[in-house]
Amino acid sequence: MIAPVALDSGAIPVALDPGHPSKPGDTGCVSPDGTLFEYDYTLSMSRMVAKILRLMNSQIKPVLLRERSDEVVSLKERGKRSTDAGAKLVVSIHVNSSVNNRQHGCLGFHWPRNWMGRDISNAILNAMPPQIRSKWLSIEALNKPDTPDDDWLDAPRDVMRYHPATTILTELPYASNANDLKALHDDDVKLAMCMAIVTGILQMPLYLPGGLYG
Numbered sequence: 001m002i003a004p005v006a007l008d009s010g011a012i013p014v015a016l017d018p019g020h021p022s023k024p025g026d027t028g029c030v031s032p033d034g035t036l037f038e039y040d041y042t043l044s045m046s047r048m049v050a051k052i053l054r055l056m057n058s059q060i061k062p063v064l065l066r067e068r069s070d071e072v073v074s075l076k077e078r079g080k081r082s083t084d085a086g087a088k089l090v091v092s093i094h095v096n097s098s099v100n101n102r103q104h105g106c107l108g109f110h111w112p113r114n115w116m117g118r119d120i121s122n123a124i125l126n127a128m129p130p131q132i133r134s135k136w137l138s139i140e141a142l143n144k145p146d147t148p149d150d151d152w153l154d155a156p157r158d159v160m161r162y163h164p165a166t167t168i169l170t171e172l173p174y175a176s177n178a179n180d181l182k183a184l185h186d187d188d189v190k191l192a193m194c195m196a197i198v199t200g201i202l203q204m205p206l207y208l209p210g211g212l213y214g
């Protein structure tokens with residue numbers, strides 16, 4: 001066991017947003033075999049990301065926007081919590097699912113024209129372990145997608161819009177795809193996915209005032 005590092009007095013709050021439940025009964029996606037519930041999975045992954053950050057970095061203070069598995073937190077309340085925490089970055093963590101069980105890999109979303117969000121989201125996607133890495137770059141969370149029946153483009157924006165800070169949404173692989181589901185349950189892949197998220201978060205100070213791109 002090693003102790004968490006002592007936080008610097010000016011440590012920058014980063015909000016980790018474990019996706020779902022945002023209303024009663026909202027479990028998020030469930031794998032076809034019933035072994036994965038998104039709301040549970042996102043919480044355990046967010047906790048692991050927070051733990052890694054606490055162990056390795058004194059300049060970033062992780063703040064969870066949901067603490068317990070059975071806690072229902074509306075999207076609006078999550079926005080209030082990230083604001084109250086003074087978060088400079090919000091990372092919303094979800095698990096993907098589709099009626100098309102061939103869809104696979106990770107996706108990332110950022111707010112249109114938010115370059116810090118785009119770069120951090122891409123850094124996370126690029127650092128993902130090969131078996132679940134996506135060929136896609138981070139996608140802008142669009143207001144009016146050209147294809148109105150594509151709900152999946154509207155949903156990220158709904159999740160992100162309550163946060164005043166730069167917000168990104170990371171969709172972990174598809175619970176609906178057999179290979180992805182196997183990866184989602186693999187402890188080594190889980191650790192690697194959390195490390196990928198940490199890799200992106202650690203770039204944040206570069207984009208703040210006084211940073212390389214700030």
Ligand SMILES: [Zn+2]
Nearest residue numbers: 019028094095
């Ligand atoms: Zn979700």
